[in-house]
Amino acid sequence: MAIxxxxxxxxxxxxxLKKCPGVTQLVKYAAGSGxxxxxxxxxxxxxxxxxxxxxxxxxxxxxxxxxxxSNWLGHAGRIQKISCQYRGMDFPDQEFTCKGAVxxxxxxxxxxxxxxxxxxxxxxxxxxxPGLVVVQF
Amino acid sequence: MAENFQISKEMQxxxxxxxxxxxxxxxATSVRAFARGVGYTDLVYYDVETAKxxxxxxxxxxxxxxxxxxxxxxxxxxxxxxxxxxMPPLExxxxxxxxxxxxxxxxxxxxxxDTLTCVNKLASLNTKESKGLGTMLIMSTEATYTNQDxxxxxxxxxxxxxx
Numbered sequence: 001m002a003i004x005x006x007x008x009x010x011x012x013x014x015x016x017l018k019k020c021p022g023v024t025q026l027v028k029y030a031a032g033s034g035x036x037x038x039x040x041x042x043x044x045x046x047x048x049x050x051x052x053x054x055x056x057x058x059x060x061x062x063x064x065x066x067x068x069x070s071n072w073l074g075h076a077g078r079i080q081k082i083s084c085q086y087r088g089m090d091f092p093d094q095e096f097t098c099k100g101a102v103x104x105x106x107x108x109x110x111x112x113x114x115x116x117x118x119x120x121x122x123x124x125x126x127x128x129x130p131g132l133v134v135v136q137f
Numbered sequence: 138m139a140e141n142f143q144i145s146k147e148m149q150x151x152x153x154x155x156x157x158x159x160x161x162x163x164x165a166t167s168v169r170a171f172a173r174g175v176g177y178t179d180l181v182y183y184d185v186e187t188a189k190x191x192x193x194x195x196x197x198x199x200x201x202x203x204x205x206x207x208x209x210x211x212x213x214x215x216x217x218x219x220x221x222x223x224m225p226p227l228e229x230x231x232x233x234x235x236x237x238x239x240x241x242x243x244x245x246x247x248x249x250x251d252t253l254t255c256v257n258k259l260a261s262l263n264t265k266e267s268k269g270l271g272t273m274l275i276m277s278t279e280a281t282y283t284n285q286d287x288x289x290x291x292x293x294x295x296x297x298x299x300x
Contacts, residue, residue, distance in 0.1 A: 019176065032167075032174025034205045034218030058236045059201065063175040066200025075181060075191045079200050083240030
């Protein structure tokens with residue numbers, strides 16, 4: 001059953017989404033987003049060498065937050081605002097998990113809205129990408 | 138890295154600067170490529186019939202996707218998904234660059250078939266102290282995406298960290 005604004009409540013946890021992107025997945029994301037910064041696919045790039053590895057695009061994690069909320073929403077509403085901050089690096093072939101919860105349910109200008117607190121957590125449980133999503137039903 | 142970096146009057150004067158516009162295409166292939174790149178399994182982002190049954194006029198752009206800039210060799214950036222002249226002309230002398238954060242606000246549904254015209258603006262400049270990176274310059278930009286009907290479809294606010 002599709003979710004509805006009436007049925008959700010503050011504190012509801014949304015289903016988590018796990019990812020473990022390998023280099024091939026990051027290359028697919030580079031092609032899909034147009035972000036070909038070599039730091040995300042080329043181990044010989046100077047910045048990759050300095051860090052010791054390539055790193056996952058911050059915006060891949062941003063997009064994962066979008067996917068996690070989109071899966072939960074099931075097209076029963078639309079995302080009005082989606083934001084996140086990049087607080088820590090994630091690396092290829094390491095699992096991270098996108099999590100979220102309904103932080104606030106409210107009405108404004110006749111619109112039925114929900115604010116979600118969302119974030120990605122690395123394998124050590126560290127929140128590397130805190131974010132916020134506003135959904136309009 | 139800069140120990141005593143300060144925002145100069147010349148840099149302050151650039152706040153409010155706006156870029157030349159550039160076009161981003163949202164096509165069925167680009168929506169599918171983005172959805173595949175993220176890892177979506179929801180058919181709404183791949184199959185037009187499924188998208189229409191869900192109430193969309195065509196494949197919808199997944200959250201955080203705002204189309205792909207038209208690539209022209211020699212004019213477009215070879216690595217990044219925006220033109221070289223889309224960033225404000227700041228002479229800060231800093232070489233390190235990090236993505237600080239992104240916020241996208243949507244006003245219209247974006248679907249395959251749309252063309253969005255983007256103008257980037259320098260919204261503000263701030264400094265922040267970092268133990269490891271010294272004084273960092275935080276550049277906040279605001280990119281407005283207007284669709285083919287002249288409606289503002291989305292505004293994307295970003296923080297770029299320079300050190």
